[in-house]
Amino acid sequence: MNFSKEQLQDFCYQIFLKMNVSEKHAALASKVLIEADLRGIDSHGLARLSGYLRLWEKGRINANANPKIIRETLSTATVDAEGGFGLIAAPFAMQIAIDKAKQCGSGWVSVKNSNHFGIGAYHAMMALEHDMIGISMTNASPLVAPTLSKERMLGTNPMCYVFPSKKHLPIVIDMATSTAANGKLEIAQRLGKELPSGWVQTKEGEPSTDANALKNGGSLLPLGSDKDHGSHKGYGLGAAVDILSAVLSGANFGPWVPPFVAFLDPDPNPVGEGIGHFFGAMRVDAFREKEEYFNSIDTWIERFKNAERIDPTQAVLIPGEPEFECYAKRSKEGIMLNEVVLEDLRELGAKMGIEL
Amino acid sequence: MNFSKEQLQDFCYQIFLKMNVSEKHAALASKVLIEADLRGIDSHGLARLSGYLRLWEKGRINANANPKIIRETLSTATVDAEGGFGLIAAPFAMQIAIDKAKQCGSGWVSVKNSNHFGIGAYHAMMALEHDMIGISMTNASPLVAPTLSKERMLGTNPMCYVFPSKKHLPIVIDMATSTAANGKLEIAQRLGKELPSGWVQTKEGEPSTDANALKNGGSLLPLGSDKDHGSHKGYGLGAAVDILSAVLSGANFGPWVPPFVAFLDPDPNPVGEGIGHFFGAMRVDAFREKEEYFNSIDTWIERFKNAERIDPTQAVLIPGEPEFECYAKRSKEGIMLNEVVLEDLRELGAKMGIEL
Numbered sequence: 001m002n003f004s005k006e007q008l009q010d011f012c013y014q015i016f017l018k019m020n021v022s023e024k025h026a027a028l029a030s031k032v033l034i035e036a037d038l039r040g041i042d043s044h045g046l047a048r049l050s051g052y053l054r055l056w057e058k059g060r061i062n063a064n065a066n067p068k069i070i071r072e073t074l075s076t077a078t079v080d081a082e083g084g085f086g087l088i089a090a091p092f093a094m095q096i097a098i099d100k101a102k103q104c105g106s107g108w109v110s111v112k113n114s115n116h117f118g119i120g121a122y123h124a125m126m127a128l129e130h131d132m133i134g135i136s137m138t139n140a141s142p143l144v145a146p147t148l149s150k151e152r153m154l155g156t157n158p159m160c161y162v163f164p165s166k167k168h169l170p171i172v173i174d175m176a177t178s179t180a181a182n183g184k185l186e187i188a189q190r191l192g193k194e195l196p197s198g199w200v201q202t203k204e205g206e207p208s209t210d211a212n213a214l215k216n217g218g219s220l221l222p223l224g225s226d227k228d229h230g231s232h233k234g235y236g237l238g239a240a241v242d243i244l245s246a247v248l249s250g251a252n253f254g255p256w257v258p259p260f261v262a263f264l265d266p267d268p269n270p271v272g273e274g275i276g277h278f279f280g281a282m283r284v285d286a287f288r289e290k291e292e293y294f295n296s297i298d299t300w301i302e303r304f305k306n307a308e309r310i311d312p313t314q315a316v317l318i319p320g321e322p323e324f325e326c327y328a329k330r331s332k333e334g335i336m337l338n339e340v341v342l343e344d345l346r347e348l349g350a351k352m353g354i355e356l
Numbered sequence: 357m358n359f360s361k362e363q364l365q366d367f368c369y370q371i372f373l374k375m376n377v378s379e380k381h382a383a384l385a386s387k388v389l390i391e392a393d394l395r396g397i398d399s400h401g402l403a404r405l406s407g408y409l410r411l412w413e414k415g416r417i418n419a420n421a422n423p424k425i426i427r428e429t430l431s432t433a434t435v436d437a438e439g440g441f442g443l444i445a446a447p448f449a450m451q452i453a454i455d456k457a458k459q460c461g462s463g464w465v466s467v468k469n470s471n472h473f474g475i476g477a478y479h480a481m482m483a484l485e486h487d488m489i490g491i492s493m494t495n496a497s498p499l500v501a502p503t504l505s506k507e508r509m510l511g512t513n514p515m516c517y518v519f520p521s522k523k524h525l526p527i528v529i530d531m532a533t534s535t536a537a538n539g540k541l542e543i544a545q546r547l548g549k550e551l552p553s554g555w556v557q558t559k560e561g562e563p564s565t566d567a568n569a570l571k572n573g574g575s576l577l578p579l580g581s582d583k584d585h586g587s588h589k590g591y592g593l594g595a596a597v598d599i600l601s602a603v604l605s606g607a608n609f610g611p612w613v614p615p616f617v618a619f620l621d622p623d624p625n626p627v628g629e630g631i632g633h634f635f636g637a638m639r640v641d642a643f644r645e646k647e648e649y650f651n652s653i654d655t656w657i658e659r660f661k662n663a664e665r666i667d668p669t670q671a672v673l674i675p676g677e678p679e680f681e682c683y684a685k686r687s688k689e690g691i692m693l694n695e696v697v698l699e700d701l702r703e704l705g706a707k708m709g710i711e712l
């Protein structure tokens with residue numbers, strides 16, 4: 001069953017209103033959420049709505065938060081998200097980065113006291129219409145073990161880099177710093193399938209292909225999977241995201257990041273407030289004549305699209321290309337929700353008196 | 357045979373003088389180069405000296421270059437390295453980033469028309485004494501194939517993030533965005549050993565464990581190794597480094613980056629000038645009270661050092677820890693050069709009339 005973007009966005013909007021979120025914020029949060037489904041990042045869209053609701057029911061999300069700047073320089077700022085939705089704090093912070101870039105070439109914003117911000121690409125892509133490079137990152141609940149460790153110390157801590165272009169679609173690099181994101185494990189679990197090696201390890205730190213390894217106390221592996229294949233690099237990237245997002249802003253970091261699932265309680269002795277994000281914007285014309293930049297980036301895209309293929313039927317992709325294709329398709333044909341998500345949403349709707 | 361840091365640095369200094377580099381620049385370039393050997397990044401230190409010399413002999417390095425700012429805003433700048441040594445242009449550009457961060461919180465500098473810059477960590481670590489976060493990146497000669505391609509399109513394009521600390525050693529994340537750096541292949545070649553799977557592919561794009569695969573026209577694989585293990589992420593990171601370093605500055609990008617080896621000619625139709633770098637500096641107190649930042653980062657380091665070990669005898673490492681250990685050891689005991697490098701340097705010395 002396919003739903004139109006408008007249908008789903010309105011459903012979300014109504015649910016956010018029921019949580020006493022203001023109309024303005026409800027419209028924004030539902031837009032950010034549906035963008036994930038449109039881009040094909042199903043694990044970060046509507047599938048998360050009931051998770052947000054449960055956190056709110058537990059009093060762990062402040063529906064009336066108004067994110068505010070608590071410290072700033074000409075090119076930087078720190079934002080307190082006041083314990084509210086990351087879906088709202090993130091675009092607020094990214095807009096500050098953009099405004100600062102207008103003034104002085106670049107803008108950089110670290111955010112504390114926030115919650116899950118949806119997909120990084122939404123926020124970083126706000127830079128595009130201003131001919132700016134956009135950057136977004138966030139830390140997340142600990143699931144990933146550093147190289148040589150069996151303990152969950154880092155989230156899948158994604159980083160996103162977005163580069164504007166002219167003739168072609170922009171370049172959107174949006175990636176978890178673990179080998180596989182949790183969403184991929186959940187799919188394998190549902191299908192009862194084995195995982196590729198190098199995604200997870202058991203509680204004892206043994207390599208595993210069991211889709212339930214994480215459920216049973218194991219951990220995800222950093223990008224690179226093992227020492228021979230550079231897992232210390234994935235660990236390093238996850239660490240950089242954690243520090244920029246949380247040590248710089250005053251949010252919780254590492255194993256102290258509060259869990260997204262409401263049935264697990266946050267650490268009673270936190271080292272900061274909420275979770276953290278980091279955003280950046282740079283004007284391309286702060287570095288180079290706009291026209292020259294756009295000529296070069298379009299050449300870059302054309303050349304990489306035409307890189308020699310291994311399989312003649314499989315084209316080399318530009319980062320972000322599959323998501324743009326999905327976006328176009330789903331904007332036209334609607335969004336198909338999987339059964340589990342649909343049932344979950346209908347239950348949620350019934351409880352809140354909103355029909356889907 | 358062990359050499360003292362001073363001995364090797366002086367040898368380098370004399371060689372640079374013979375290339376008609378100014379005294380000031382020769383001192384800087386030799387310091388940057390020896391730093392790589394001290395930190396244990398042997399492939400990027402003295403072992404490169406004869407490579408630099410051959411490029412200079414071919415007229416591909418301008419020994420009298422004076423890097424200069426060609427465009428700037430309050431928080432950004434673009435530098436023209438005038439075809440000189442990256443070893444000199446990089447610290448120049450990083451200093452600009454630091455000066456801008458002093459003024460407005462952060463500074464960001466893209467560099468064109470440069471050459472190999474040694475190790476990224478040297479430049480990014482310049483931020484540390486100013487209580488700033490340091491970032492450095494560079495593109496490099498094409499050796500890495502994007503996911504689904506068999507063509508060398510990107511360099512090993514390293515990125516480096518450095519975070520200052522107080523009680524402990526700083527965090528230094530310095531990593532190629534390929535699974536393995538070229539230096540590791542050369543070691544396996546010398547020892548006649550097989551490579552782990554996932555490092556290289558053949559000219560036809562077939563997975564390979566042959567240490568000579570690259571020599572025979574194959575390519576390195578992006579961090580992640582294959583699609584199942586996130587090679588599109590390594591490809592994305594390498595792309596981001598390429599664009600920030602070169603598309604933003606006007607240097608050559610992708611397959612057009614001139615080869616480091618002098619026996620290969622640069623593309624006769626370049627898309628830019630030389631190779632490109634990118635640097636960043638952010639004041640920690642632009643985001644948070646210094647003392648709070650330092651308390652948090654020290655807590656971060658302590659907690660990660662104490663993460664549960666898989667093997668009780670192998671401690672979890674903080675990024676940069678092994679290099680600091682090597683630095684301390686080699687500063688005291690001297691630097692042991694391997695036979696091939698030593699022979700190469702003595703040959704070079706004989707030719708230039710400098711004794712080692």
